[in-house]
């Protein structure tokens with residue numbers, strides 16, 4: 001029987017294995033899939049834990065509904081009823097500026113203002129900063145199509161203050177990245193497209209919001225009509241599952257029928273043979289197969305391909321990664337003076353704090369903390385202060401609590417504490433990323449049946465990883481069918 005080996009048991013590898021099974025069944029192809037995961041646990045960055053009535057996400061805590069692949073997979077896996085929207089009553093985001101929390105004005109989407117009154121009333125941006133952001137409407141579009149770092153792009157279109165107070169902290173909170181090195185083309189292709197199409201991000205964003213509202217209304221209508229009695233809206237911009245994203249991982253594993261999962265197994269090399277490939281494992285075992293999908297980080301793919309293709313391996317190793325840690329702290333509500341009237345806050349670099357962002361998790365999503373408690377999750381490390389990830393638990397906790405106490409006036413002791421370190425877990429799409437990935441793929445194309453997946457190349461979020469898994473599965477099954 002033909003065999004495919006998938007290396008990596010994160011959402012990228014698991015969803016690839018599931019899609020390969022689906023494709024094979026659809027095409028009437030008998031196939032064996034072997035999935036190898038280095039750790040004992042499946043899920044990669046996705047890790048959900050429950051402790052004393054709190055539901056704690058160690059890594060990702062949601063996915064974007066705008067990118068439909070994660071939501072569709074949840075529904076296919078029987079989790080439609082467990083999809084959870086954000087609590088939209090309190091969906092404000094705050095930005096720390098001058099040591100105080102200021103509301104990100106309503107209507108600012110990512111970094112683009114779309115509503116005049118809340119923007120003009122905002123205490124976050126100075127009057128000259130607001131005027132400069134408004135002038136975006138009149139800044140001519142860029143003439144050349146070459147790549148640019150996000151920092152230059154935002155400064156050019158919206159000005160320095162928008163970069164320092166909005167773009168930089170939001171990007172650090174989401175990508176753990178540095179706007180001075182991030183490729184705008186690879187990380188925010190929609191902004192580049194808006195500039196080209198509308199000549200202005202403000203005009204482009206207003207047009208896109210109209211389309212989004214229409215799409216959301218259609219999805220809500222479909223959800224209500226599909227479930228008869230459903231009365232509450234079923235879609236928000238950020239979505240999760242009632243029992244956490246670990247449920248998505250479990251639901252994939254439950255559906256795998258043709259796949260043998262081997263955890264605690266480190267693949268060490270992929271070697272070309274006369275009939276296909278040999279995957280070598282640490283410890284000496286080898287697995288013969290017809291096709292290989294590497295859904296491990298780019299630096300791991302680099303090691304696996306070092307003997308097969310030196311150039312591809314070297315290029316893979318040039319995709320940088322940063323490390324981050326999440327620190328979840330549960331408190332009794334009575335110990336928090338702050339009204340927690342939003343989803344949380346982000347911290348610009350200029351504020352010189354240890355935390356990059358804090359999510360008020362139990363406000364954002366229902367069921368994350370007991371009724372008398374709240375859950376706060378902070379991010380440290382990333383490109384700003386990566387060294388913090390390597391500090392001791394005690395040091396990290398102290399730095400985070402000092403910041404929270406100062407910013408939010410928390411005086412009580414946490415009743416729950418969890419720190420998750422994510423070493424080299426966030427790929428950075430730096431300037432030239434698109435060209436770099438094209439060169440890698442050109443080299444890999446010399447090896448029919450060999451594919452790369454996961455978050456390193458064409459999208460960093462969960463939904464993108466699932467889409468890439470589906471696309472890769474189609475290619476692998478088509479290849480195997482000859």
Ligand SMILES: Cc1cc2nc3c(=O)[nH]c(=O)nc-3n(C[C@H](O)[C@H](O)[C@H](O)COP(=O)(O)OP(=O)(O)OC[C@H]3O[C@@H](n4cnc5c(N)ncnc54)[C@H](O)[C@@H]3O)c2cc1C
Pocket residue numbers: 007008009010011012013036037038039043044045046058059060061062063064265266267268295296297300324325326422425426453454455456460461462463465
């Ligand atoms: C702290 C944090 C917060 C995030 N928040 C969000 C969010 O809210 N929403 C969102 O959409 N995305 C978020 N992301 C990004 C999201 O986690 C990733 O897009 C996604 O999980 C990547 O999946 P993956 O399968 O590509 O990689 P991974 O999850 O890294 O999985 C790769 C797997 O390969 C295994 N592996 C590596 N080398 C080998 C080898 N040689 N042999 C066998 N196995 C190997 C690893 O052990 C790992 O399990 C976040 C990421 C982090 C770190």
